[in-house]
Amino acid sequence: MNNKRDGFSLIELIVVVSILALMAAIAIPIFINQINQARIVTHNANIAVLESSARLAMAAHGFPTTNVQWPDVDGTNEAGYELEKYITEWPSLPEGITYDQGFFGGSTVSYEVIINTSGTIKVSPAKET
Template sequence: MPNSRSRQQGFSLIELVIVIVILGLLAATAIPRFLNVTDDAEDASLDGVAGGLATAVGFVRAQWEVDGRNNTNVVLDGTTISLDDRFGFPTSLTSGTAIVSVTGMSNDSCQEVFQSVLQSAPRNVVFNTDARSARYTVRVGNGQGGTVVGNDGTNVGGVDLCLYHQVASLTLNQNNGIPSPAPSLTAPSGAKGITYNPATGQVITFEVP
């Protein structure tokens, strides 16, 4: 009987091309879906932080109401929080006798509000520092909160706004980790974040068009 030999045969060039085309089609279908899932997760996270911030701000206002509307600070979970007694919403941590008004906010005071009223606040840094290990940047929008009527009936103009940008939606400088361009209400395109108005207590999520 003739000797039988096992024969080894590889893929032909046509078969390899067909496999590559199929893999390409699968990748083209799967990647956009994966990106959508990532965007949805980031949006859900943003909404969760905004909801937590709004709830905490409401707690501060409620305690201020209980205390008789005439105090310039309240104690929330053992932390003394400063507020403008014309409005009753948090403006900073209490530091000595210094009281921060809704027209005198700073990057630091906006960061203090974010970190002090939220339980387990997401990692955050001021917008012009290295943000590679943070989830949010913090910046004050001087005078961007409009005019609000205080509890004494007077119009208070030039109210400041606190801006909290989601780092995942920003472009960071590869060398120093600083967002570029600097995040604001109008830049960069596609940036997502949260605004907090210390005169109205309003917390809103946004996306720069």
């Protein structure tokens, strides 16, 4: 009669589970950090797109005579500085990036661009590092 048993011992299973737990403890924080970095990169890319759109408007029309705000919440922007001419889709804030958002056209606005009379462009919220 053969009494040999096949399978893993309890000690072997505990060692394997411990190794997996250690690997997870190392990998999960790295993964979370990579997600946060991706959000920041997306946010900074959104700002670059908005700044480029504002530069296109200034290249086409020169410096504005009054400050221009995108989105134009009160309808007072100069002719030629209509937002729709320079950006087709307004970006939204990536999850985890916070900003006291404004309100425009029945929807929440995540970014605000101001082009002042000296040609300075300010995007809120600012870039993150």
